[in-house]
Amino acid sequence: MQLFxxxxxxxxxxxxxxxxxxxxxxxxxxxMGVINLAHGSLYMIGAYAGAYAAxxxxxxxxxxxxxxxxxxxxGAAMEFIIVRRLYARDHLSQVxxxxxxxxxxxxxxxxxxxxxxxxxxxxxxxxxFVEVLxxxxxxxxxxxMMAVGVAVALGLWWMISRTRVGMLIRAGSDKREMVxxxxxxxxxxxxxxxxxxxxxxxxxxxMVGPIRSVQIGMGEQVLITTFVVIVVGGIGSIRGAFAGAxxxxxxxxxxxxxxxxxxxxxxxxxxxxxxGAALASVIIYLVMALVLVIRPRGLxxxxx
Amino acid sequence: MRLKSLALAGAALLSLxxxxxxxxxxxxxxxxxxxxxxGYLGEDARDGILLAIAEEGGKLGGIPIQPLVxxxxxxPGDAKQIVDKWIENDKVQLFTGIIFSNVSVAVVPSILExxxxxxxxxxxxxxxxxxxxxxxxxxxxxxxDNLHESAxxxxxxxxxxxxxxxxxxxxxxxxxxxxxxxxxxxxxxxEIYTGLEQTDFAAEMARIRAAKPDAxxxxxxxxxxxxxxxxxxxxxxxxQIPMVVASPSLEQRIAGAAGDAAIGIAATxxxxxxxxxxxxxxxxKGFRAKYNREPTVYASQGYDTAKLIASAxxxxxxxxxxxxxxxxxxxxxxxxxxPFKFNKNQHPIQDWYEIKAVKGADGxxxxxxxxxxxxxxGDAYAKDCNL
Numbered sequence: 177m178q179l180f181x182x183x184x185x186x187x188x189x190x191x192x193x194x195x196x197x198x199x200x201x202x203x204x205x206x207x208m209g210v211i212n213l214a215h216g217s218l219y220m221i222g223a224y225a226g227a228y229a230a231x232x233x234x235x236x237x238x239x240x241x242x243x244x245x246x247x248x249x250x251g252a253a254m255e256f257i258i259v260r261r262l263y264a265r266d267h268l269s270q271v272x273x274x275x276x277x278x279x280x281x282x283x284x285x286x287x288x289x290x291x292x293x294x295x296x297x298x299x300x301x302x303x304x305f306v307e308v309l310x311x312x313x314x315x316x317x318x319x320x321m322m323a324v325g326v327a328v329a330l331g332l333w334w335m336i337s338r339t340r341v342g343m344l345i346r347a348g349s350d351k352r353e354m355v356x357x358x359x360x361x362x363x364x365x366x367x368x369x370x371x372x373x374x375x376x377x378x379x380x381x382x383m384v385g386p387i388r389s390v391q392i393g394m395g396e397q398v399l400i401t402t403f404v405v406i407v408v409g410g411i412g413s414i415r416g417a418f419a420g421a422x423x424x425x426x427x428x429x430x431x432x433x434x435x436x437x438x439x440x441x442x443x444x445x446x447x448x449x450x451x452g453a454a455l456a457s458v459i460i461y462l463v464m465a466l467v468l469v470i471r472p473r474g475l476x477x478x479x480x
Numbered sequence: 481m482r483l484k485s486l487a488l489a490g491a492a493l494l495s496l497x498x499x500x501x502x503x504x505x506x507x508x509x510x511x512x513x514x515x516x517x518x519g520y521l522g523e524d525a526r527d528g529i530l531l532a533i534a535e536e537g538g539k540l541g542g543i544p545i546q547p548l549v550x551x552x553x554x555x556p557g558d559a560k561q562i563v564d565k566w567i568e569n570d571k572v573q574l575f576t577g578i579i580f581s582n583v584s585v586a587v588v589p590s591i592l593e594x595x596x597x598x599x600x601x602x603x604x605x606x607x608x609x610x611x612x613x614x615x616x617x618x619x620x621x622x623x624x625d626n627l628h629e630s631a632x633x634x635x636x637x638x639x640x641x642x643x644x645x646x647x648x649x650x651x652x653x654x655x656x657x658x659x660x661x662x663x664x665x666x667x668x669x670x671e672i673y674t675g676l677e678q679t680d681f682a683a684e685m686a687r688i689r690a691a692k693p694d695a696x697x698x699x700x701x702x703x704x705x706x707x708x709x710x711x712x713x714x715x716x717x718x719x720q721i722p723m724v725v726a727s728p729s730l731e732q733r734i735a736g737a738a739g740d741a742a743i744g745i746a747a748t749x750x751x752x753x754x755x756x757x758x759x760x761x762x763x764x765k766g767f768r769a770k771y772n773r774e775p776t777v778y779a780s781q782g783y784d785t786a787k788l789i790a791s792a793x794x795x796x797x798x799x800x801x802x803x804x805x806x807x808x809x810x811x812x813x814x815x816x817x818x819p820f821k822f823n824k825n826q827h828p829i830q831d832w833y834e835i836k837a838v839k840g841a842d843g844x845x846x847x848x849x850x851x852x853x854x855x856x857x858g859d860a861y862a863k864d865c866n867l
Binding site: 187304 | 514515516517519520523649654670671672673674675677679680682683684686687689690702703704706707710711714715716733737738739
């Protein structure tokens with residue numbers, strides 16, 4: 177029971193991190209119709225800027241704004257200089273251009289920061305663990321990450337459903353031509369949405385700094401899972417991104433935790449361990465396939 | 481008379497081209513992993529090789545060397561393309577550089593089929609160390625199992641009775657678990673296989689916590705290893721469950737990045753910065769001076785690989801025929817790690833030591849070598865090799 181609770185917390189924490197990445201990706205894809213493979217690079221840039229600021233100032237609390245600002249600025253510049261030229265092009269050009277950006281950013285980081293993995297020190301206030309239940313120690317930092325994830329989800333929900341910008345975003349993802357026809361400066365809206373997505377990716381990047389190592393290629397690793405999340409959730413939908421992130425995050429963690437254990441009840445030890453690991457690593461793709469069979473446009477499709 | 485002068489001219493011309501051919505540097509194909517989270521491993525191996533070449537003024541064993549370097553991006557397919565291109569267009573016959581076993585397994589057969597020679601500075605997968613051993617395939621580092629055999633021997637020595645083992649789900653991960661089990665002999669409660677690109681181990685750590693082992697063994701090279709150690713501390717497991725690892729999971733770079741999280745871990749290695757022999761002291765000094773950073777075990781392996789190649793080229797006068805092989809197998813060269821010889825499957829026989837992380841004078845975490853764990857240790861596959 178205690179193990180299950182711990183795994184559930186792990187799953188939720190992964191889900192909320194995935195949500196931060198998926199929210200930006202799904203907005204950009206849903207509203208602008210751009211497949212942005214370089215979304216993972218923004219996550220990496222956030223992490224590196226955070227690591228740099230943390231190393232210079234010695235505190236996580238300055239790493240956080242540095243990472244956010246760097247990711248948002250690079251995101252806005254990326255939209256203004258390159259992505260803007262891709263709206264009218266087909267998906268192949270978009271994939272090629274944004275793939276080129278991945279190579280550029282990876283090369284740039286290797287040149288400027290070196291290939292050695294970096295780390296952001298855990299803020300001392302959150303360095304320890306919390307005894308969630310007697311005997312169950314859970315890292316305080318991971319709990320804080322979950323709190324931030326929930327707060328961002330609520331904030332996004334409020335922005336999308338209650339503010340004027342949110343209204344334009346919703347309208348833009350449904351009927352882009354109509355919004356343009358009504359005289360909304362769609363170019364500005366697009367830059368804003370892109371920068372917002374980049375900001376969230378940067379936030380995820382800085383936040384994982386104290387847990388995972390900050391390294392070249394970290395973005396591509398997480399990007400594939402993020403695409404699975406938005407496809408499962410329904411492309412363009414924030415609600416879908418949230419539901420998809422929860423489903424994928426929980427399935428991934430609980431799969432890794434329990435599939436080998438279940439197999440062990442009717443297979444011999446080492447065989448079950450190996451097979452279990454192999455099965456657990458494809459479980460999110462099985463879930464995606466299943467969801468797409470039942471709901472081809474994802475859990476919460478955007479109409480239009 | 482005219483005929484004679486013509487012959488003379490011809491001979492002169494011939495000797496000229498002959499001389500030109502001798503001047504032609506020998507191409508050394510270095511295909512290695514320079515990007516991805518495993519990128520610093522290949523970078524250090526490459527820099528170790530290039531340092532040895534630079535120290536000899538662009539030569540190895542007196543033979544001018546033209547190094548070709550390319551990044552395999554940890555993708556077997558990319559590595560194969562690079563190697564095929566070098567064989568086809570550049571007529572490269574001598575190769576080294578591969579870090580990861582999954583790349584090695586895909587690429588080495590193409591090199592050997594084309595009549596080339598491969599000297600591994602790192603990966604030593606079990607696939608090529610037994611029956612499938614080959615006269616043109618040398619491993620200068622270790623057979624994969626060796627690393628983890630030494631960790632297993634250390635765990636046994638430390639008296640741990642039941643353990644959980646973790647490794648990534650690929651060839652070297654499986655070799656790690658096999659190797660550890662071979663020398664450990666105690667009870668293995670659980671084997672946990674992780675993803676090769678996984679950097680969040682929360683789910684696995686919860687399983688370890690629930691399994692309550694005496695100690696845990698984990699194999700996670702590069703960035704993965706750093707992340708593992710940090711999360712281990714954050715989860716409050718560091719002061720509950722001791723950890724035993726082999727050098728890829730605690731080398732100089734990981735110790736530096738993980739900091740305090742590395743202290744207290746029992747590790748093993750065949751080389752460390754503090755080894756007291758003339759070759760090692762010169763290497764460490766040279767590496768720091770040229771690259772302005774601390775060498776890792778990968779750098780020492782690259783350097784030793786180049787030194788072995790140099791000894792063989794010196795013996796063969798630059799030819800890559802049987803005299804090169806005789807020179808390699810003799811291994812008549814002093815390496816940074818100390819005593820070394822080739823087993824009959826052309827993998828190393830060497831010593832393994834205890835390693836631990838301690839706070840250095842400047843507050844930084846450094847690795848310190850201790851007692852010998854295994855002496856002149858070969859591998860379990862050599863007996864199946866008919867060379």
